[in-house]
Amino acid sequence: MSNQDARKPGEVTFTVLMLVGSAFLLWQSFGISGFQSWSSAGMFPMLAAATLLVTGLLTVRHLLRRPAAPDSGARAFFAQIAPLQLLGGVGAVAAYMLMLQPLGFLPSSLLFLFLSMRLFGSERWGLNLSVSVASLAAIHLVFSTVFSVVLPKGSWLVALLPI
Amino acid sequence: MQALEYFLMSWADPYLLFLTAAGTFAGIYIGAIPGLSVTMAVSILISFTFKWEVNAALALISGIFLGGVYGGSRSAILLNIPGAPAAIATGLDGYPLAKRGEAGMAIGLTTVVSVIGGFVGIIALAVAAPAVSEFALKFAPRDYLMLAVWGILLVGSLSGGSLAKGIFCGALGVLIGTVGLDPMTAEPRLTFGSLQLSAGISYVAAMIGFFGVAEVLVQLRELRQKAVRQDVSKILPSWGLVRKYLPLSLRTSSIGVVIGALPGAGGDIAALMAYDLAKRSVKNPSRPFGQGAYEGLVAPESANNAAVGGAYIPMMTLGIPGDAVTAVIIGALYIHGLKPGPMLMVETPHLFWFIVGSLTLANLFLLVFGLSGIRLFTKMVETPKAILLPLILVLCAVGAYAINNNPVDVYMMLGFGVFGYFLKIYGYQVAPVILGMILGPLMDKSFRQAMISAGDSPAQFASEFFTSPLSAVILAALAFTVVSQTTAWKRWRSRQA
Numbered sequence: 239m240s241n242q243d244a245r246k247p248g249e250v251t252f253t254v255l256m257l258v259g260s261a262f263l264l265w266q267s268f269g270i271s272g273f274q275s276w277s278s279a280g281m282f283p284m285l286a287a288a289t290l291l292v293t294g295l296l297t298v299r300h301l302l303r304r305p306a307a308p309d310s311g312a313r314a315f316f317a318q319i320a321p322l323q324l325l326g327g328v329g330a331v332a333a334y335m336l337m338l339q340p341l342g343f344l345p346s347s348l349l350f351l352f353l354s355m356r357l358f359g360s361e362r363w364g365l366n367l368s369v370s371v372a373s374l375a376a377i378h379l380v381f382s383t384v385f386s387v388v389l390p391k392g393s394w395l396v397a398l399l400p401i
Numbered sequence: 402m403q404a405l406e407y408f409l410m411s412w413a414d415p416y417l418l419f420l421t422a423a424g425t426f427a428g429i430y431i432g433a434i435p436g437l438s439v440t441m442a443v444s445i446l447i448s449f450t451f452k453w454e455v456n457a458a459l460a461l462i463s464g465i466f467l468g469g470v471y472g473g474s475r476s477a478i479l480l481n482i483p484g485a486p487a488a489i490a491t492g493l494d495g496y497p498l499a500k501r502g503e504a505g506m507a508i509g510l511t512t513v514v515s516v517i518g519g520f521v522g523i524i525a526l527a528v529a530a531p532a533v534s535e536f537a538l539k540f541a542p543r544d545y546l547m548l549a550v551w552g553i554l555l556v557g558s559l560s561g562g563s564l565a566k567g568i569f570c571g572a573l574g575v576l577i578g579t580v581g582l583d584p585m586t587a588e589p590r591l592t593f594g595s596l597q598l599s600a601g602i603s604y605v606a607a608m609i610g611f612f613g614v615a616e617v618l619v620q621l622r623e624l625r626q627k628a629v630r631q632d633v634s635k636i637l638p639s640w641g642l643v644r645k646y647l648p649l650s651l652r653t654s655s656i657g658v659v660i661g662a663l664p665g666a667g668g669d670i671a672a673l674m675a676y677d678l679a680k681r682s683v684k685n686p687s688r689p690f691g692q693g694a695y696e697g698l699v700a701p702e703s704a705n706n707a708a709v710g711g712a713y714i715p716m717m718t719l720g721i722p723g724d725a726v727t728a729v730i731i732g733a734l735y736i737h738g739l740k741p742g743p744m745l746m747v748e749t750p751h752l753f754w755f756i757v758g759s760l761t762l763a764n765l766f767l768l769v770f771g772l773s774g775i776r777l778f779t780k781m782v783e784t785p786k787a788i789l790l791p792l793i794l795v796l797c798a799v800g801a802y803a804i805n806n807n808p809v810d811v812y813m814m815l816g817f818g819v820f821g822y823f824l825k826i827y828g829y830q831v832a833p834v835i836l837g838m839i840l841g842p843l844m845d846k847s848f849r850q851a852m853i854s855a856g857d858s859p860a861q862f863a864s865e866f867f868t869s870p871l872s873a874v875i876l877a878a879l880a881f882t883v884v885s886q887t888t889a890w891k892r893w894r895s896r897q898a
Contacts, residue, residue, distance in 0.1 A: 249827050256569075263576060263591070270590050276859060277852040279583040282845040283590055286579065289572040296565040319826055327621045328819060331614070331794055335815055338798065339808045347798075351791045359624060360787035373792055377799065386452050387803040 244307040247314040253298050260290035323358065330354045342392020347374055407754035410456065411762055417460045421759050424461040425766040428468020433476045433778065434789065439469025440725045440832075441616055441793075444608035447733045448800040455737040456755055462733060463759040464766065466726055470668050470705050471515045471767055475778065478507045478698075487668030487705035490676040494690065494697030501693055505775070509638040510695060511702045512771030514650045518703035519764040521654035522661065522710020526717075527757050529662070530746065534718040537743035542850040543865060545720075545742075547875045549840040549847070552721040553833050554882050555663065564886035566829045574837020577602055579845055597809055604732055604838040606801045606810040607817045611831040612725075613797040614818025617790050619825055624786055636775055642695070649679060649696060650703040657704030661711025667724025668705035668712075675704030710760065716741055717753060720843065725832040732839050 264287035270280030307314065316322075334350035341349075351370035360366055381387040411417040431442040442465050450458035473488030478495035491511065498507040540548070553571035554564075580591045581601030592598040653675035660671035679690075679700035686694040708724075715721045720742035722728035734741050739749065746753055801814035821831050855861040866872045884890050 246827060252823055252827055266591055266593075267576075270588060276857050276862075277849040279586050279588040279590060281852075282848050283576055283579045285848075286572045286576040286841075290569060290576065293565045293569040293572065297563070297569060300563070300565065319823075321622060323624055324618060324621045327618065327790075331815060331818075334794070335798060335808070335811045338802070338811065343799075347795050351795060354791040354794070355787055358621065358787035358790060360785060366788070369788055369792075374795075377795065381449065381799055381803070387449060387799060388806050389799065390802065390808070 243304050245301060245304050245310065246319065247307060247310045247317075248319050250298075250301060253294070253301055257291070257294040257298055260287060260294045263287040264291055326357050327354070330357060339390050340392060340394045342395050343389035344374060344378065345392065345395070347377075404750070404754045407751040408758035408761075410751075410755050411460050411759045417456060417759075418762070420457055420460040421464045421762045422766050424464020425468040425763045426464075426770050428465035428470075429472040429475075429767070429770055430468075430778065431465070432469035432472025434784070438612065438616065439466060439473070440729060441612040442469060443726055443729045443733075444605070444612045445796055445800040447729065447736065448605050448609065448803045450733070451736060451803065455734075455739065455752070458733060458737060459752075459756055460759045462730055463756060464763040466730070467519055467706065467709055467760060467763040467767055468770070469726075470709055471512070471519075471702075471771060474511045474515070474698075474702055475508060478511065479504055487672050487708070488701075489669060490672045490701035491698060493676065494688075494692070494694045497688075497691070497693035498695075498698070503693070505636040506638060506642075507695075507698055508775070509636040509772060510642060510646070511698055512636075512768065513638055513643050514646065514699045514703045515706040515771070516764055516768045517647070517650045518654040518657055518706035519709065519760075519767065521651065521703075522658050522707035523757060523760050523764065524710070525658040525662075525707075526710040526713050526760070530714050530717050530753065533714060534743045534746035537718050538747075539871060540719075540743070541865075541869065541872065542847040542854070543862070544869075544872055544875055546844055546847040546851060547866075547872065547879055548719055548721050549844045551875065551879045551882060552715075553836050553840065554879065563828070564883070567833055570824070570829050570831070571833040571837045574834035574839075575841040575844060576837075577607070577834070578604070578838040578841020584842070584846070585849065602813065602838070603804050603810055604835065605736070605804050606814040607838055608729055608732065608835055609797050609800050610814040610817025611821040611835060612729075613793065613800070614815060615821030615825055615831065617793050617797075618818065618822040620786055620790055622826075636772055646695060646699045649683070649699050653679060653700040654703045654707035657707030658711040660704070661708025661724070662714045667726070668708040671708040671711075672701035672705040675700040706764075713756065713760070717745060717756070718743060720745075722836060722839075725835065728832065728836045728839055732835075735839070 264284065267280055267283040267287045270283060271278040272280065275281070330350065330353065334346055334354075337346040337349075348370055351374065352366055355366040355370065356363070378389065382389060411421050428439060428442065432439050443462055446461065446465065447458075450461065470487050474491040474495065477488040477492035478499050480496075495507050495511070498504065550571075553574070554567065576591070578601075580598055582588070582592075582599055583590055589599060656675045656678060657668070657671040660674055661667060676697060679686075679696045683694075683696045686696045688694045690697050712722070712724050712727045716727040716731055720731065720740065722731050731741050734745075739745060739752065797814060797818075798811055801811045802808065804810045821834075824831055824834075851865075852859075852862055855865060866876045
């Protein structure tokens with residue numbers, strides 16, 4: 239058996255979670271209109287959820303037949319599947335998206351761009367800052383004028399300086 | 402005569418001309434940067450073009466699609482990293498050519514044969530689509546249901562993953578597509594009492610999440626990979642070289658059209674099949690295949706650009722996407738109030754000829770941009786990922802926010818992005834999820850219409866598949882797709898070989 243066929247760290251947990259989710263969705267779909275009629279509102283979601291459950295079971299069966307990776311514990315998961323730079327990246331994006339509305343598009347994006355460039359490994363502060371400012375100016379100009387996108391002004395900023 | 406007028410619309414209007422050119426230019430550069438796919442570019446752009454007039458949006462998207470499929474070849478040649486899946490085969494001989502110092506010539510030849518392939522695909526679209534569309538008017542709701550299922554299955558299985566995982570992803574997409582109030586009875590479905598979910602889940606937010614954010618996260622995991630630099634000098638290929646490879650280009654373009662027109666099979670499969678054909682049919686290649694054979698560049702590049710025109714055929718005539726990008730384009734058409742399918746050609750023939758015209762124009766721009774600006778290009782491809790990835794994330798956030806000016810869409814996009822990351826890492830395909838989300842409401846409607854016409858009797862519903870020849874053929878194709886992916890079938894095939 240080649241190493242490529244070995245299960246990846248966390249793969250069984252992920253697949254089982256998907257299977258549990260499928261069973262839950264099937265239950266929820268049944269709750270829409272039960273077995274009222276074949277053309278009822280819940281029948282099609284029920285068929286889709288049943289397909290999810292069956293293929294999910296097949297995937298788990300196939301997965302359990304494959305050998306486990308030599309190192310498949312939590313440490314391997316965080317080293318291979320969710321390394322620190324990835325978790326940091328997801329955290330930075332989540333923080334950016336949460337701050338988008340209260341802080342506004344320009345300040346939150348500038349902060350995000352500048353800090354995440356450093357976080358992802360670009361150590362030239364000057365370059366990071368100039369690229370962040372220039373690209374934000376271009377994005378703001380293009381999207382608010384050409385694409386007519388209304389970008390968030392920032393509820394905190396609006397409260398402080400009524401514009 | 403009217404068709405010609407619509408065909409030339411994007412040529413005559415300076416604004417549409419500019420958008421087609423800008424789309425092609427952006428497509429080439431987006432497609433060339435490893436990690437930025439043409440699907441990602443179209444997904445993000447769709448959200449920005451909501452408020453546009455449909456022609457303007459389609460002109461831009463046509464350019465991006467054609468440019469993006471071609472652009473992937475450049476990074477495959479220069480860096481041995483395909484910018485798009487359709488360029489995987491290109492790197493096999495393109496990179497050895499670059500290492501020999503012939504990167505410029507390889508890019509030049511690739512550009513010319515891509516344009517030839519593009520024209521073959523567009524001609525096939527113009528000729529075949531009206532006929533297919535007329536035939537598709539005979540389709541009953543059950544046929545649409547089966548066609549949609551077939552499309553999802555093909556995307557899930559032909560793109561290399563396991564069949565069970567492909568079906569799982571398709572079913573998941575279909576289920577997500579049914580979230581919200583039922584369009585027939587207004588009953589809430591899988592809304593969990595949330596007002597936000599009653600309006601349904603935006604597939605644009607899901608698309609940006611799956612194709613944009615998830616891709617960035619995959620790139621983040623491989624941040625340490627370094628790009629290789631290449632010298633690029635002479636780019637314009639000689640007429641003799643083009644003439645020598647023209648027959649092979651035309652032959653492999655026709656493969657590209659046919660494969661591209663199959664629901665679910667896109668430029669990547671077309672390119673690999675064309676490469677395989679060239680390898681088996683060319684007796685005396687310029688160099689052995691895999692060591693810098695020009696034939697190994699000509700075949701996949703002609704085929705993947707020809708597949709663009711081919712992929713538009715099922716999209717325009719049946720409403721079934723040919724590949725992931727056309728799935729996204731179908732989403733764009735729905736957003737602009739159009740319903741791709743046979744009636745689209747009947748009700749809005751101008752739109753069809755407009756698309757054919759825009760694709761032709763984009764193909765000409767491809768020739769111009771493909772043979773120029775190489776210095777700017779090499780600089781852009783070498784942009785460090787640490788700079789590039791945060792910029793893509795900002796664009797994703799703006800794109801998701803632009804859908805409804807609602808931050809909830811941004812959070813959903815991030816959720817889909819993280820989920821998509823794990824799906825990709827564990828070998829699931831994300832394209833069937835999107836396809837399922839887009840086609841889910843159509844499948845639900847077709848299923849219920851077919852059931853009602855069968856008197857709500859599953860036995861009657863099933864028997865109609867055997868009494869109608871058309872339904873029987875589609876069902877047979879669907880069954881073959883499933884059977885051909887089973888282990889038993891693969892074992893039997895290998896014993897036969």
